[in-house]
Amino acid sequence: MSKSALSHAIEGLRTQVLNFCQSYLHNLPDAEEACQDTLFKAYQAYSRFEGKSSLKTWVMKIAANVCASFYRSNSKYRATFSDNSFQYADQIVEAVESPFEFNTLIKTLNHQEKNILQFHFVKGLPLSEIAKFLDINKSTVKMCYYRALNKFESNLLAA
Numbered sequence: 001m002s003k004s005a006l007s008h009a010i011e012g013l014r015t016q017v018l019n020f021c022q023s024y025l026h027n028l029p030d031a032e033e034a035c036q037d038t039l040f041k042a043y044q045a046y047s048r049f050e051g052k053s054s055l056k057t058w059v060m061k062i063a064a065n066v067c068a069s070f071y072r073s074n075s076k077y078r079a080t081f082s083d084n085s086f087q088y089a090d091q092i093v094e095a096v097e098s099p100f101e102f103n104t105l106i107k108t109l110n111h112q113e114k115n116i117l118q119f120h121f122v123k124g125l126p127l128s129e130i131a132k133f134l135d136i137n138k139s140t141v142k143m144c145y146y147r148a149l150n151k152f153e154s155n156l157l158a159a
Contacts, residue, residue, distance in 0.1 A: 001046075010042050013056055017063050023123060024067040034070050038063040057132060064133040068115070113148035116141055 001009070017038050022031035042059045049058055106114065112134075119130045127145060131138040 006046055007043065009055060010039055010046075010059065013059050014039060016056070017059060020060060020063050021067055024064075024118075025070065030070065030074075034063070034066050037070075038066045041066065053132070061133060061135055065135065068134070072111070108151050109148050112136075113144050113151075116144050117148050120145065 014035065018031060018035040021034040021038070022028060025031050025034060038059065042062050045062070049055070053061075109117070115134065116127075116130055119125045119133065120127065125133070127141045128138055131141045134141070
């Protein structure tokens with residue numbers, strides 16, 4: 001693929017990448033920065049693209065990694081994740097009756113479990129797609145998903 005065609009193809013994914021980054025980071029300026037980083041990295045790394053997946057899937061995997069790195073390196077996300085990321089808590093655990101109780105439960109989860117629940121319940125992604133985005137084994141995603149749900153159940157029964 002020529003550099004011009006590659007640039008055009010990657011740039012054509014900008015809106016989807018930006019939407020993904022914004023849903024992950026919940027902050028437009030940070031999402032725009034992550035989007036730009038993603039497109040730049042995709043363009044730079046294209047020589048390593050093996051074609052095992054579509055260009056879109058490959059670029060979105062880069063976006064997931066960029067957002068995860070941005071999230072890990074920025075303390076404001078760690079501090080506010082439980083407040084912003086699970087807007088639809090009732091979809092996850094209907095038994096949780098108050099936002100305080102839900103936020104308390106969220107704090108029992110590790111970063112990976114929070115990400116998986118967010119992608120599954122808020123974004124509606126199937127576990128196989130989450131595995132691709134996070135670049136981890138599908139069985140690991142399933143294990144983290146069920147472990148997170150078990151933590152919810154254990155904490156609700158203890159309450």
